[in-house]
Amino acid sequence: MALPYYATEHVLRDGQQLMDAARRTGLDAPVESCPGWTMRDLTWHIGQVWTFWAGIVGARLTAVEQVRALPETAQPSDDVLLDWVSAAHNGIYSLLNSTSEEAEVWTWTGSNQNVWWVRRRMAQETAVHRWDAERTVGDVYEIPIAVAADGIDEFLQWFAPRGRAASIGGTAHIHCTDTDRDVATGSDDIDAVNGEWMIHRLDENGIEFDRAHQKGDVAIRGRARDVLLWLWGRDAGPVELLGDEDIARRIVSGAHL
Numbered sequence: 001m002a003l004p005y006y007a008t009e010h011v012l013r014d015g016q017q018l019m020d021a022a023r024r025t026g027l028d029a030p031v032e033s034c035p036g037w038t039m040r041d042l043t044w045h046i047g048q049v050w051t052f053w054a055g056i057v058g059a060r061l062t063a064v065e066q067v068r069a070l071p072e073t074a075q076p077s078d079d080v081l082l083d084w085v086s087a088a089h090n091g092i093y094s095l096l097n098s099t100s101e102e103a104e105v106w107t108w109t110g111s112n113q114n115v116w117w118v119r120r121r122m123a124q125e126t127a128v129h130r131w132d133a134e135r136t137v138g139d140v141y142e143i144p145i146a147v148a149a150d151g152i153d154e155f156l157q158w159f160a161p162r163g164r165a166a167s168i169g170g171t172a173h174i175h176c177t178d179t180d181r182d183v184a185t186g187s188d189d190i191d192a193v194n195g196e197w198m199i200h201r202l203d204e205n206g207i208e209f210d211r212a213h214q215k216g217d218v219a220i221r222g223r224a225r226d227v228l229l230w231l232w233g234r235d236a237g238p239v240e241l242l243g244d245e246d247i248a249r250r251i252v253s254g255a256h257l
């Protein structure tokens with residue numbers, strides 16, 4: 001599967017900007033978009049994520065027993081935390097940039113995936129948390145349309161059905177209002193991105209969805225970045241719910257994030 005953006009470059013750039021925001025605001029600053037978290041918690045979390053996947057990709061781990069044997073890392077003291085997180089960022093970027101995307105590794109999806117899956121996962125994780133960090137210092141990070149639209153696709157594929165205990169009780173159409181514009185990705189050879197999805201079924205047995213325009217019991221409309229952040233429980237920009245709003249909200253509330 002080809003991504004409509006350069007995932008490793010977004011891991012690099014978004015990680016750098018996340019760390020810059022952390023240095024500017026300080027570790028004690030509350031992260032409003034992650035209730036109960038400070039910047040200390042946010043940077044420790046993203047550093048753990050980068051370290052975890054670097055361990056898997058670097059050693060080409062393909063079995064859960066190997067993953068469970070990875071060493072646990074104690075949280076560094078405040079005076080070295082950001083340096084440790086920066087080193088973790090450099091490590092995951094270097095590995096993703098130098099490892100063939102066809103290499104197979106373990107994932108939590110229930111089956112092994114190619115490294116492109118990890119590239120996508122790290123790009124999405126880093127983009128959302130860069131948004132958290134930038135918002136904490138009063139800046140606005142506009143997640144690029146191609147990244148955000150693909151993030152919606154990733155959410156539906158892997159997070160919406162994960163650990164779900166019940167049906168959402170209907171069908172839902174997701175419509176990004178800005179994906180028909182030219183996508184600024186730094187390259188003229190990347191096609192425009194998909195911006196519509198139709199969820200036919202989402203319950204404890206999984207998800208069935210098409211990347212198409214169809215009428216559902218509820219329509220979820222907004223800019224790609226706003227819809228993505230709404231799915232991840234953030235209040236970014238306006239997202240319009242037309243129809244049965246309870247179905248839309250159950251998509252988010254039942255997801256295992």
